[in-house]
Amino acid sequence: MRVFRPFLLFIAVAAVLVGAGTMLAVAETPAAGTTLASAEPMPTASASSGHCIMPTPFMRRNHMQLLMHDRRTEVHQGVREQGHNLEDCMNCHAVRDEQGRAVPITDSRHFCNKCHGSAAVAIDCFSCHRSTPESGRANAEASR
Amino acid sequence: MNTDRRTFLKTAIAAGGAITIAPGVFLVAEAEAEAKPAEEPFSPKQRWGLLIDSSRCRAGCSSCVEACQKEQGWHSDNLGAADPQWIRKVEASDPRTGVSISLPVMCQHCAHPPCVDVCPTGASFRRVDGIVQVDRHLCIGCRYCMMACPYRARSFVHENIDDQRTHTPRGKGCVEACNLCSHRVDTGGGPACAEACPEGAMTFGDLNDPNSAISQALHKHHAVQLRPELKLDNGVQYLGI
Numbered sequence: 001m002r003v004f005r006p007f008l009l010f011i012a013v014a015a016v017l018v019g020a021g022t023m024l025a026v027a028e029t030p031a032a033g034t035t036l037a038s039a040e041p042m043p044t045a046s047a048s049s050g051h052c053i054m055p056t057p058f059m060r061r062n063h064m065q066l067l068m069h070d071r072r073t074e075v076h077q078g079v080r081e082q083g084h085n086l087e088d089c090m091n092c093h094a095v096r097d098e099q100g101r102a103v104p105i106t107d108s109r110h111f112c113n114k115c116h117g118s119a120a121v122a123i124d125c126f127s128c129h130r131s132t133p134e135s136g137r138a139n140a141e142a143s144r
Numbered sequence: 145m146n147t148d149r150r151t152f153l154k155t156a157i158a159a160g161g162a163i164t165i166a167p168g169v170f171l172v173a174e175a176e177a178e179a180k181p182a183e184e185p186f187s188p189k190q191r192w193g194l195l196i197d198s199s200r201c202r203a204g205c206s207s208c209v210e211a212c213q214k215e216q217g218w219h220s221d222n223l224g225a226a227d228p229q230w231i232r233k234v235e236a237s238d239p240r241t242g243v244s245i246s247l248p249v250m251c252q253h254c255a256h257p258p259c260v261d262v263c264p265t266g267a268s269f270r271r272v273d274g275i276v277q278v279d280r281h282l283c284i285g286c287r288y289c290m291m292a293c294p295y296r297a298r299s300f301v302h303e304n305i306d307d308q309r310t311h312t313p314r315g316k317g318c319v320e321a322c323n324l325c326s327h328r329v330d331t332g333g334g335p336a337c338a339e340a341c342p343e344g345a346m347t348f349g350d351l352n353d354p355n356s357a358i359s360q361a362l363h364k365h366h367a368v369q370l371r372p373e374l375k376l377d378n379g380v381q382y383l384g385i
Contacts, residue, residue, distance in 0.1 A: 071281055073185075075279050076269065076271075076279065077185035078180070078185050078271065078273075078326075078330055079182075079183055079185055080330055080331070081182065081183050106306075128280050128308070128313035128314055128315030129313045130307075130310050133310075134309065134310040
């Protein structure tokens, strides 16, 4: 038993180092997809209300269908249903930078980029839609 | 004496202001009463329109254009004729008499819009309540509609945009034009230009409602449509031209 103690110690130290390295990699390249942890990005939950309009597993699989459906009914038929639009998504899921300003879609920290960057799926929404809460723009302009 | 005079003037101005804004207040209240619930679709019973009194429109004033820019979030990109332009002021004069008029021109919200006829994707469409607009989800930027519009009401976005208003998505590669502030209309308001006009020269309302201010004005005065020979049945009509 005494013979194996240094070996066990070596194994333990190696495990700690590997774990730390993995965490470092996740912190540095959140969307790189190089580790198992970063392949399953965990977007921040709603900051303002604490919960989304639907459970997270549902939203992960179906948010695109909700957006697609609402854009037809809203633009062509005028059904402006509260709580089911991109504006509310952006208001709740805004990610703030060090200055407290909401980061735009061009920033890798943006909520949508957490998964879309990892999965390498381009989003067209923000070529027209605003990717930050509009009050955030007012704050940014005021702080300039 | 001065104080009395000042008080009198203040009172008179306040009273005058109340009279001046009274039609607008009435109009907004009426529109609120007729506004559809947010979760219901548009009603074909309504047809939104705009009546512009060019005799009250001042040359050199661009309050309507500025209000539109602020509300919809568009501005000049220093591209000259290729700049975004949802509404513009036009000064026209008769060379024989020298009489000149000033009027704002924007999408005329035709009942038979040529832009919708030529659109290959269905992006350019007419809502059942009369508002003609572009669905940017479907627009491919071919600009056929810009060529087809007899009023040069549409413009194309040539530059990347990242400061859109939340209620007005805009992006490079799409055509855009006045949508009568549909986001405001759908929640019981009216277009920003009509609200901002300091002369109250723009009246917004339901052309199908005989009791609306715009319908009553149209019954009382002879309004004209731009390019009437095209028989497009415009939702935007003019007095004094």
